[in-house]
Amino acid sequence: MNVAVAKTGKGRAVSDLFTSAEARLPGSPDVIAVRREAFETYERLGLPHRRIEEWKYTDLRALVGEVLPLAASPDGAALKRAAEAVKAHAIAGASKLVLVDGVFAADLSDVKALATEAGFKTLREILDSEANPAASDLLQTVATDAVISLNAAMATDGVVVTIADGAQLSAPIQLIHVATATGASAFTRSHLRIGKGARATIVESFVAAGKTSGYHVNDAVVLWISDDADVAHIRLMDDAPDAVNITSQFVTVGANTKLNFFNMTTGAAVSRLQGFITLAGEGSELSANGVNLLQKTEHGDTTLVVDHAVPNCTSREIFRAVIDERAHSVFQGRIIVRPDAQKTDGKMMTRALLLSDEAEADNKPELEIFADDVSCGHGATAGALDESLLFYLKARGLPEKQAQALLIQAFVGEAIEQIADDGLREHVIGMAERWLERRS
Amino acid sequence: MPAVQETVERVKRIDVDQYRYGFETLIESDKAPKGLSEETVKFISEKKNEPAWMLQWRLEAYRRWLTMTEPTWARVDYPKIDFQDLYYYSAPKPKKTITSLDEIDPEILKTYEKLGIPLREVAMLEGVEPKPGDQDPNRRKIAVDAVFDSVSVATTFKAELKKAGVIFMPISEAIREHPELVQKYLGSVVPTSDNFYATLNSAVFSDGSFVYVPPGVRCPMELSTYFRINERNTGQFERTLIIADKGAYVSYLEGCTAPQRDENQLHAAVVELVAHDDAEIKYSTVQNWYPGNSEGKGGIYNFVTKRGDCRGDRSKISWTQVETGSAITWKYPSCILRGDNSSGEFYSIAISNGYQQVDSGTKMIHLGKNTSSRIISKGIAAGKSQNTYRGLVTAHRKATGARNFTACDSLLIGDKCGAHTVPYIEAKNSSATFEHEATTSKISEDVLFYCIQRGLSQEEAVGLVVNGFVKDVLQQLPMEFAVEAQKLISISLEGSVG
Numbered sequence: 046m047n048v049a050v051a052k053t054g055k056g057r058a059v060s061d062l063f064t065s066a067e068a069r070l071p072g073s074p075d076v077i078a079v080r081r082e083a084f085e086t087y088e089r090l091g092l093p094h095r096r097i098e099e100w101k102y103t104d105l106r107a108l109v110g111e112v113l114p115l116a117a118s119p120d121g122a123a124l125k126r127a128a129e130a131v132k133a134h135a136i137a138g139a140s141k142l143v144l145v146d147g148v149f150a151a152d153l154s155d156v157k158a159l160a161t162e163a164g165f166k167t168l169r170e171i172l173d174s175e176a177n178p179a180a181s182d183l184l185q186t187v188a189t190d191a192v193i194s195l196n197a198a199m200a201t202d203g204v205v206v207t208i209a210d211g212a213q214l215s216a217p218i219q220l221i222h223v224a225t226a227t228g229a230s231a232f233t234r235s236h237l238r239i240g241k242g243a244r245a246t247i248v249e250s251f252v253a254a255g256k257t258s259g260y261h262v263n264d265a266v267v268l269w270i271s272d273d274a275d276v277a278h279i280r281l282m283d284d285a286p287d288a289v290n291i292t293s294q295f296v297t298v299g300a301n302t303k304l305n306f307f308n309m310t311t312g313a314a315v316s317r318l319q320g321f322i323t324l325a326g327e328g329s330e331l332s333a334n335g336v337n338l339l340q341k342t343e344h345g346d347t348t349l350v351v352d353h354a355v356p357n358c359t360s361r362e363i364f365r366a367v368i369d370e371r372a373h374s375v376f377q378g379r380i381i382v383r384p385d386a387q388k389t390d391g392k393m394m395t396r397a398l399l400l401s402d403e404a405e406a407d408n409k410p411e412l413e414i415f416a417d418d419v420s421c422g423h424g425a426t427a428g429a430l431d432e433s434l435l436f437y438l439k440a441r442g443l444p445e446k447q448a449q450a451l452l453i454q455a456f457v458g459e460a461i462e463q464i465a466d467d468g469l470r471e472h473v474i475g476m477a478e479r480w481l482e483r484r485s
Numbered sequence: 486m487p488a489v490q491e492t493v494e495r496v497k498r499i500d501v502d503q504y505r506y507g508f509e510t511l512i513e514s515d516k517a518p519k520g521l522s523e524e525t526v527k528f529i530s531e532k533k534n535e536p537a538w539m540l541q542w543r544l545e546a547y548r549r550w551l552t553m554t555e556p557t558w559a560r561v562d563y564p565k566i567d568f569q570d571l572y573y574y575s576a577p578k579p580k581k582t583i584t585s586l587d588e589i590d591p592e593i594l595k596t597y598e599k600l601g602i603p604l605r606e607v608a609m610l611e612g613v614e615p616k617p618g619d620q621d622p623n624r625r626k627i628a629v630d631a632v633f634d635s636v637s638v639a640t641t642f643k644a645e646l647k648k649a650g651v652i653f654m655p656i657s658e659a660i661r662e663h664p665e666l667v668q669k670y671l672g673s674v675v676p677t678s679d680n681f682y683a684t685l686n687s688a689v690f691s692d693g694s695f696v697y698v699p700p701g702v703r704c705p706m707e708l709s710t711y712f713r714i715n716e717r718n719t720g721q722f723e724r725t726l727i728i729a730d731k732g733a734y735v736s737y738l739e740g741c742t743a744p745q746r747d748e749n750q751l752h753a754a755v756v757e758l759v760a761h762d763d764a765e766i767k768y769s770t771v772q773n774w775y776p777g778n779s780e781g782k783g784g785i786y787n788f789v790t791k792r793g794d795c796r797g798d799r800s801k802i803s804w805t806q807v808e809t810g811s812a813i814t815w816k817y818p819s820c821i822l823r824g825d826n827s828s829g830e831f832y833s834i835a836i837s838n839g840y841q842q843v844d845s846g847t848k849m850i851h852l853g854k855n856t857s858s859r860i861i862s863k864g865i866a867a868g869k870s871q872n873t874y875r876g877l878v879t880a881h882r883k884a885t886g887a888r889n890f891t892a893c894d895s896l897l898i899g900d901k902c903g904a905h906t907v908p909y910i911e912a913k914n915s916s917a918t919f920e921h922e923a924t925t926s927k928i929s930e931d932v933l934f935y936c937i938q939r940g941l942s943q944e945e946a947v948g949l950v951v952n953g954f955v956k957d958v959l960q961q962l963p964m965e966f967a968v969e970a971q972k973l974i975s976i977s978l979e980g981s982v983g
Contacts, residue, residue: 411905417897423922428919
């Protein structure tokens with residue numbers, strides 16, 4: 046139910062923030078007009094709250110309250126700190142594209158290496174260019190979603206990557222978001238366009254430099270994949286323990302294409318990944334999976350909408366959440382099967398493992414089906430670790446924590462093993478192991 | 486997999502244009518002036534000879550209602566209802582004070598006869614002693630409360646029930662005769678401020694059934710209420726209150742039909758169940774309100790709030806519903822599992838045809854320790870209908886050992902309809918175990934293997950297991966309804982889409 050709610054004093058604070066940030070936002074006058082409109086939408090809606098069905102379990106008004114001011118452009122010292130974080134989180138052999146506090150950092154990125162395989166520009170470049178009348182198209186919004194509108198209004202930078210038809214990328218492209226500014230917001234938006242028959246692996250990492258804390262990230266990704274392509278898309282969100290990360294993804298998949306998507310959440314006090322994946326071409330296969338590892342009072346939300354717009358597509362979703370202490374995990378999955386999308390095969394499975402009596406798991410696996418010759422299913426479970434399994438391991442001499450860790454690894458393993466690339470899969474398993482070590 | 490031909494034909498047989506209860510009874514009636522105001526509320530209260538506290542209760546609800554807005558979250562679409570364009574009270578004009586069944590307007594009796602509802606105890610008693618070779622030896626006695634528009638016209642077997650200590654009477658009578666019970670329980674499960682339609686009902690409800698089963702008593706027969714909307718432009722607002730005291734057991738069922746009309750009619754009922762320690766309430770519904778014609782014109786808006794409160798330890802509430810009627814259905818029979826070791830069940834079969842819209846499901850709210858709930862829902866959408874299952878399962882932080890199992894299947898027949906599943910699963914403590922599934926393939930492999938090994942095909946095996954399970958539930962429905970329901974249930978699950 047979308048109710049108009051009187052704006053809080055906190056909503057007003059953002060309005061001031063927009064005015065003060067406006068001068069720093071890239072874009073020709075046309076673009077600025079689009080931004081203003083998006084901002085007005087945001088102002089009208091305010092931060093999402095629990096009375097809005099899509100945000101029922103992630104009440105940003107209660108969890109976040111206010112949007113922090115725009116981070117300053119990173120200076121030399123900030124870039125230096127960022128360089129260290131990049132080094133620590135870089136995937137071996139990947140072409141890196143680094144955004145520091147929402148600004149593209151050319152010196153930390155492998156632009157030259159990438160340029161041989163793909164077209165590259167920054168969002169800022171395109172928005173600023175007067176010669177590009179379609180620039181404002183890069184700031185599309187969804188009229189009913191306030192955080193996406195806010196992103197369009199405030200996005201300072203991002204990457205725009207075009208992979209040509211038939212290109213077979215030898216190395217992954219790794220987009221690294223580094224935060225160096227404590228108590229500030231970064232707004233980014235990236236566009237990735239993958240050509241016909243192309244093959245590519247895209248990794249997104251969200252990290253903090255050193256002890257950076259209490260920052261907000263609002264990211265948007267528009268991924269457009271043409272026919273006959275084969276794409277792996279891995280998102281690793283390991284932001285600082287008190288950060289906020291809200292990411293919106295819009296993915297369009299062409300015909301006979303394979304997309305293997307995985308999201309890992311191991312950081313941030315409040316996070317939400319909302320993915321809107323449209324299967325727009327026949328014969329495509331989607332595998333969209335994720336793991337939330339949450340502790341303390343963390344709140345992790347994964348919302349995936351898979352829209353089968355055409356016949357003969359397959360989608361699989363496997364989601365696992367491990368929730369410790371007073372953390373709160375949310376999974377909202379929706380499979381839509383449009384009237385013409387016959388022979389759709391969609392399956393979704395979400396499981397939550399509660400490690401503490403104060404942990405909370407909310408699952409909402411939805412099906413919305415308008416075609417009669419389809420096979421769709423979903424399953425959801427929530428529960429604690431199996432006592433008998435724990436006992437078995439402990440009886441064989443494993444300490445409690447280690448026995449738990451083993452069972453947790455097996456539990457999340459079902460989702461992680463969906464990652465097709467061996468190296469990346471190992472990387473993700475390493476992240477899970479580190480999280481378990483932190484826990485014990 | 487698309488639906489098999491047999492299923493398609495069976496659903497067609499209960500399509501909207503096959504509605505068999507669409508006749509109208511011509512009868513003089515006594516109506517409240519059109520529209521809703523404090524005057525209307527007072528009018529109803531006065532008609533019912535209610536004590537002052539009841540009127541006060543109604544007026545508070547009415548004032549609260551004025552501040553509320555209609556809910557819009559359900560997946561149903563209908564033109565805005567003009568609440569001032571309705572009659573809130575309509576009763577068949579009494580010729581004189583009725584002392585026996587014979588004095589009821591013969592037109593009304595005829596109506597119930599046509600509907601196959603036994604209002605004459607004699608007629609039913611014949612069935613008590615099964616003749617040798619009788620097809621159904623399980624035929625039981627059923628006490629009926631017949632509600633015609635806004636009033637109860639007859640309640641059978643009252644004397645026999647009284648002997649057992651069971652109170653079964655129209656709620657309007659109970660307000661006068663057992664005010665202490667009504668005052669204690671009315672609104673204690675569905676408060677007057679609960680939701681838009683429940684609040685409206687609290688203000689203007691005219692009749693319904695009241696059941697009280699004293700401690701340790703097993704109600705000697707099935708209780709049932711038959712609701713009939715007859716008058717044009719009226720809304721029916723009935724209120725049912727069932728209390729099972731410690732260790733009591735009662736099985737209750739309701740049926741509903743309405744004449745075929747071009748305009749939509751509103752039915753906003755509230756049902757409250759209270760189960761004390763070790764008590765069990767079984768509530769069954771066969772809902773067959775007029776669904777509108779094949780163009781989607783007319784039909785009943787069925788906006789109902791049903792809630793059971795397992796107040797005592799080891800109590801049990803079970804909802805069974807077979808939904809085939811109504812233009813729009815909006816109802817979520819729920820269980821509040823407050824007592825330790827209490828359990829709730831929800832079995833539902835919702836079949837939509839024509840332009841029907843169904844948004845139905847349940848809520849299982851686990852508050853006590855070691856509570857368990859089970860949800861089995863089966864939705865079948867045909868024609869241009871939309872069929873949504875919406876369910877909530879939640880375990881409170883202190884509800885340790887809560888368990889839930891949910892299975893919902895839906896089936897689409899044709900490509901103009903939609904089937905949707907919207908489950909909300911909220912686990913707030915680690916010892917809660919929730920399982921939700923929405924496919925038929927999840928039937929235990931062992932069981933399937935067993936059947937297949939004995940020569941059944943995979944299909945037959947699935948059919949046997951699933952239908953066997955559902956049939957189990959439906960066999961608990963009293964006879965009149967079981968026959969009809971069985972027919973609906975035999976609809977194959979093949980082609981289920983989850």
